[in-house]
Amino acid sequence: MTKHETFSFAGLEGLNIFCQSWIPTTKPRAALLIAHGYAEHSGRYQHVAKHLAGLGYAVYALDHRGHGQSDGIRADVTRFEDYLVDLKMFLEIVKKQQPDCRVFLMGHSMGGAIVTLFAARNGADFDGLITSGAGIKVGGNTSPLTIQLSKILAFLAPRLPVVPLEAEAVSRDPEVVARYRSDPLNYLGKIRARMGIHLLGLTDLIVPELPAITLPVLILQGTADRLVDPAGSQMLYDRVSSTDKTLHFYEGLYHEILNEPERDQVFADVVTWLEAHVQ
8 A cells, every 4th residue: 555645845945846755554665756857747757656655665756846836937947956956855854754764866867867966966865876868968969059059048038948849759659648748747848948058068067976976876778769868878877986886778768768668677677776775
């Protein structure tokens, strides 16, 4: 049995940050925090949370500022590090609720970038890191001229929508794509100028800090991902200082490996890794 609850806290600058949890009725074996990706929300991970809660894990997820049911301008953030401030507050709440548990962070896409940077700066605060399609390096080829023009737009009109997100690239499962498009809590507009610069700049922001990560790390990546470059996950694996690190590439899978037809294999790999690290 699993108990589902929703709650919120005041994040940076007082913005209301929406959260939810799935807690087993028995004593949790460990706690897992999920950080979702750009333009989506925590509710899209309820199948992951229910599966893990059924195995005895306490699962928590938040909607990043500007996403889902949290406050803020839709799919926008002033500074990328603002996400880390909210995450640190959320982590402290979870640790108070589960004081006897090991705590793991799991992030998908932009959420993978958030938890990775958080691990580099706050690795002593939790016990292990899992990334799924981590947004260390965006997909596609962006010319230097486009980047310079985007920087100008980000300064002059930071909230201006400029580049569409390819919804069909999230999964090879057409039902997943249809649900993504019809979900009112997803942001379906174009990527805003300032957010685009944040996403393009994640490689330069995060890669120099990767050697500071010494935690156990599980890195999961689809090889046919068009939204982030799979090379970013390889870069993450190569540059962290962790001696306990695992990288799984899934041949032919798109961006949302937890929503692909082969999701059961991905789930099994996550569970196997967690089982080996909860003792």
